[in-house]
Amino acid sequence: MTKPAKKFFEPLAIGAPEPYREIPVKLERMVHFFPPHMEKMRAKVPDMVKKVDVILGNLEDAIPMDAKEEARAGFIEVATSTDFGSTSLWTRVNCLNSPWFLDDVTEIVAAAGDKLDVLMLPKVEGPWDIHYVDQLLAQLEAKHGVKKPIMIHAILETALGVEQVSEIAAASPRMHGMSLGPADLAASRGMKTTRVGGGHPFYGVLEDATEEGAARTLYQQDLWHFTVAKMVDACQSNGIKAFYGPFGDFSDNEACEAQFRNAFLLGCVGAWSLHPKQIDIAKKVFSPDVEEAKFAIRIIEAMPDGTGAVMIDGKMQDDATWKQAKVIVDLAKQVAA
Ligand code: GLV
Numbered sequence: 001m002t003k004p005a006k007k008f009f010e011p012l013a014i015g016a017p018e019p020y021r022e023i024p025v026k027l028e029r030m031v032h033f034f035p036p037h038m039e040k041m042r043a044k045v046p047d048m049v050k051k052v053d054v055i056l057g058n059l060e061d062a063i064p065m066d067a068k069e070e071a072r073a074g075f076i077e078v079a080t081s082t083d084f085g086s087t088s089l090w091t092r093v094n095c096l097n098s099p100w101f102l103d104d105v106t107e108i109v110a111a112a113g114d115k116l117d118v119l120m121l122p123k124v125e126g127p128w129d130i131h132y133v134d135q136l137l138a139q140l141e142a143k144h145g146v147k148k149p150i151m152i153h154a155i156l157e158t159a160l161g162v163e164q165v166s167e168i169a170a171a172s173p174r175m176h177g178m179s180l181g182p183a184d185l186a187a188s189r190g191m192k193t194t195r196v197g198g199g200h201p202f203y204g205v206l207e208d209a210t211e212e213g214a215a216r217t218l219y220q221q222d223l224w225h226f227t228v229a230k231m232v233d234a235c236q237s238n239g240i241k242a243f244y245g246p247f248g249d250f251s252d253n254e255a256c257e258a259q260f261r262n263a264f265l266l267g268c269v270g271a272w273s274l275h276p277k278q279i280d281i282a283k284k285v286f287s288p289d290v291e292e293a294k295f296a297i298r299i300i301e302a303m304p305d306g307t308g309a310v311m312i313d314g315k316m317q318d319d320a321t322w323k324q325a326k327v328i329v330d331l332a333k334q335v336a337a
């Protein structure tokens, strides 16, 4: 693999090594999905854009086959008639081998290319998928005089896609980022679950046996740890953003928060909100903890040029923890702005 070119990130500290990047400028803590074929949901968009970082019109899974055209037309209506302010507008189009993909992209770029920030592409299997969409967007942008490039966000949701994750992340300067799609990925991998994200009661580690016959606890493990970490490395090393995707159990806010937080701690910048109550969960999780931010500020202040070693509350700090602190302080500044 060739060394990826830096895009919109720059190293910050003196001697900052490659993996450390300045965090991106735009907050995208939640990507809020709405179904554009439903009039009632379209009507909520103008209010919704005041509450979310990203609003996304979903054309793919969860939209019935006989409502695909209506969803596309509904999305175009919302895109052209709404003032989105600083909120980003995304759409999730149907997958490349579906009967709707081509019309989704050609009609949306023709009618609302200047309003669309990001095109989310499902079931991406390799860089070849991104190359095709990149060229198609370039042609349509030229044809319709679209002024700024429409970015591509890939969903990582097939076993082959996970195999190809670094190549996908590096496939085009149009790459915005990537989301984990745990539901499709579970099916593609042959995992034995019927859930949309989250854990499974049987996926865990059993504590050691102590006394004969004593009850032992199975400690649940995160089914998505490996893939999220792999995705974060692929994204971060190519200067693009990693997201956790959907959490389908709307009755369990605590589990949603725990799943989002694992992703945040591993380096993701946001997650999808499929229900309005997940908006606040994402906002809370993907904004830095106040106490953690205060501690990070103390590290930065104790090492003004980002070098050396100091002790704070018995904990050793050096150039590396300075960089960790900078990630948290930069994010806190963005949230406060
Ligand atoms: C999202 O699209 C998923 O499959 O989880």
Ligand code: MG
Residues within 6 Å of the ligand: 061, 122, 155, 157, 181, 183, 184
């Ligand atoms: Mg999916």
